[in-house]
Each structure stands twice: as C-alpha cells, then as structure tokens.
Amino acid sequence: MGKVVFNITMSLDGFVAGPNDGPENGLGDGGDRLFTWYFSGDTEVPISDGQMVLKVSAQSAELLKAAFASYGAGVWGRRTFDIAHAWGGHPPGSPAFIVTHTVPQEWVKEGSPFTFVTDGVESAIRQAKEAAGDKDVVIATPSILQQALKAKLVDEIYVDVAPVLLGSGVRLFDHLETKQFELERIHAIEAPGVTHLGFRVVK
Ligand SMILES: NC(=O)c1ccc[n+]([C@@H]2O[C@H](COP(=O)([O-])OP(=O)(O)OC[C@H]3O[C@@H](n4cnc5c(N)ncnc54)[C@H](OP(=O)(O)O)[C@@H]3O)[C@@H](O)[C@H]2O)c1
Structure with missing residues (x-):
C-alpha cells in the first residue's frame, strides 16, 4: 500500500492563493507569483498527460519527476476542480477523486479520469488508495488536507x-x-526561486 502525501506551493506567509480566487482568476489576486518557479527554469517536466510542460531548474525537476512518478491517484476539492476548469480532462495525478456535494454530470462518462465523491474525504482517500495500488495518493488542495490531517490520514507533507x-x-x-x-x-x-520542504507526519 502506498502513502498519502500532500503537495502544494505556498507563500512564506502561508497562502496558496491570493484573494478573490475563482474560475476567472485562478490563483487569486497576485497569486500567479506562487507559480513563477514552475516556468522559470530550463528543464522540462511534462505533466497532465503531456498537456502541460513545466520548465524548472534541474534541482526542482529531479524532485518533481520523482514525485509525479510516485503518484497513483489524486484527491482534490471541488473548488480547485472548477478553478482549474477540470484541467481540460487531464488532471495532474490521475485518476482524480474530486470531493464535492454535487456531481458535474458532464464529466460522468466513459473514459472520464474523474470520480466524484459525495460521502467525504475519508471515502475519497480510501477509493484513491484502492486505485493507486502500491503507488502514493496525492492530495493537493487545502480543504482536503485539513480534513485528512484531522482524520490522521496524511503520511507526508511537501510544501514548495x-x-x-x-x-x-x-x-x-x-x-x-x-x-x-x-x-x-x-x-x-x-x-x-523556491525552497522545497518535506515532512513526515508523526502518528
Ligand atoms: N498553490 C498551489 O499549488 C495550489 C494548488 C491547488 C489549489 N490551489 C488553490 O487553492 C484554492 C482552493 O482550495 P480550497 O481549500 O478553497 O478548496 P478545495 O479544496 O479545492 O475545494 C473545496 C470544496 O470541495 C468540496 N468539499 C470539500 N470537502 C468536502 C466534503 N467533506 N464533502 C463534500 N464536499 C467537500 C466543497 O465544494 P462543493 O460544496 O461545491 O461541492 C468545498 O467548497 C484555490 O484558490 C486554488 O487555486 C493552490
């Protein structure tokens, strides 16, 4: 069984998006600055089935490639799913389990990479673990991390x-x-352009 890991980019004062975030203003006011490091280097790291190519430093590329190779499934909150416009159907960390109260029917179809989970974070992580097999489950949104931490389901936290x-x-x-x-x-x-921190959660 793999681990449950969390990964996100954060400002030094603890924000993962600026104010007024939403589908038309992804990372919020000023929040794009968080992702400068993703596009400032000369080493390419394709993600999301190659639909997006990050350009990072050699040091960051080594970490990112190892991390993405270790992910067998992802768990996300519905706000990020909407803000990212469903990643055009190519989520980074697939298959993707989206925790939500309402299911967007347009993504319930043959071949969809999304499973919508309406009975909570613990259920989403359980389903993601089954899908991931020996690989890790990555959580990548704040509300899901907070709930998973309180449920003692997170093994490692990686913050860039x-x-x-x-x-x-x-x-x-x-x-x-x-x-x-x-x-x-x-x-x-x-x-x-970034400091990579990794921590194990003591249980
Ligand atoms: N800096 C980075 O690397 C990074 C990465 C990812 C995201 N972000 C940012 O993080 C922000 C979003 O994070 P967030 O924490 O506000 O939202 P989120 O985790 O993306 O989504 C929260 C939503 O998920 C659904 N949800 C969460 N827990 C649930 C539960 N137990 N049962 C049913 N539904 C549940 C609810 O939506 P419904 O009630 O509508 O279903 C809730 O409003 C965005 O600004 C995004 O851009 C930043």
Whole structure:
C-alpha cells in the first residue's frame, strides 16, 4: 500500500492563493507569483498527460519527476476542480477523486479520469488508495488536507515555498482547530526561486 502525501506551493506567509480566487482568476489576486518557479527554469517536466510542460531548474525537476512518478491517484476539492476548469480532462495525478456535494454530470462518462465523491474525504482517500495500488495518493488542495490531517490520514507533507508574502488569500493551514501535529523533516532543498520542504507526519 502506498502513502498519502500532500503537495502544494505556498507563500512564506502561508497562502496558496491570493484573494478573490475563482474560475476567472485562478490563483487569486497576485497569486500567479506562487507559480513563477514552475516556468522559470530550463528543464522540462511534462505533466497532465503531456498537456502541460513545466520548465524548472534541474534541482526542482529531479524532485518533481520523482514525485509525479510516485503518484497513483489524486484527491482534490471541488473548488480547485472548477478553478482549474477540470484541467481540460487531464488532471495532474490521475485518476482524480474530486470531493464535492454535487456531481458535474458532464464529466460522468466513459473514459472520464474523474470520480466524484459525495460521502467525504475519508471515502475519497480510501477509493484513491484502492486505485493507486502500491503507488502514493496525492492530495493537493487545502480543504482536503485539513480534513485528512484531522482524520490522521496524511503520511507526508511537501510544501514548495515561494519567496513572496501574499498578505491575504487562501490559507493552507486553516480550520485545524486547536489540534497540534508533530512533524519530522524529510528534506529542505534550496532551488532557484523556491525552497522545497518535506515532512513526515508523526502518528
Ligand atoms: N498553490 C498551489 O499549488 C495550489 C494548488 C491547488 C489549489 N490551489 C488553490 O487553492 C484554492 C482552493 O482550495 P480550497 O481549500 O478553497 O478548496 P478545495 O479544496 O479545492 O475545494 C473545496 C470544496 O470541495 C468540496 N468539499 C470539500 N470537502 C468536502 C466534503 N467533506 N464533502 C463534500 N464536499 C467537500 C466543497 O465544494 P462543493 O460544496 O461545491 O461541492 C468545498 O467548497 C484555490 O484558490 C486554488 O487555486 C493552490
């Protein structure tokens, strides 16, 4: 059985999007700055079935390639699914389990990479683990991370810290109530335009 890992890019002050995010303003006001490192290097990393090509430094490329190779399924929240316009049908981390209250019928069809899960995060992770087999399940949105952490379902947290303070927006570590989580550092890697941090969640 693989692990449940979380991965996201965050500003140093803890935001993964600026304010006013939405389908017409993906990462919110000023939030595109978070992804500068994805497009500033000279090493290509194709993702989403080759529909998108990241251009990162050699250091970041090595990490990204290993991470994407380890993913057997992904779990996302519905807001990101809508904001990303369903990644044009090519989610990074496929098959993709989308946690939602309402199922978008246009994506319920033969060959769809999406499974819509309406009975919660624990169910989504259980289904994703079955689909992933020996590979890892990647979670990549804040609300899903928060719920999965509280349910003690997250094994590792990888945060790519962008060198910017956004000041406001969507906080990554929100809604965790007063719970405390102990972490063990796996790595801290300096790369051009980004610092890659990895932690194991102590259970
Ligand atoms: N910086 C990065 O690398 C990065 C990566 C990914 C996303 N983002 C950003 O993160 C933001 C979105 O994150 P978010 O935390 O606000 O939203 P999210 O996790 O993408 O989606 C939240 C939505 O998922 C559904 N949902 C969540 N838990 C549920 C449950 N237990 N049962 C049923 N439905 C549930 C609900 O939608 P419904 O009620 O509508 O079904 C909820 O509003 C966006 O700004 C996106 O651009 C940034």
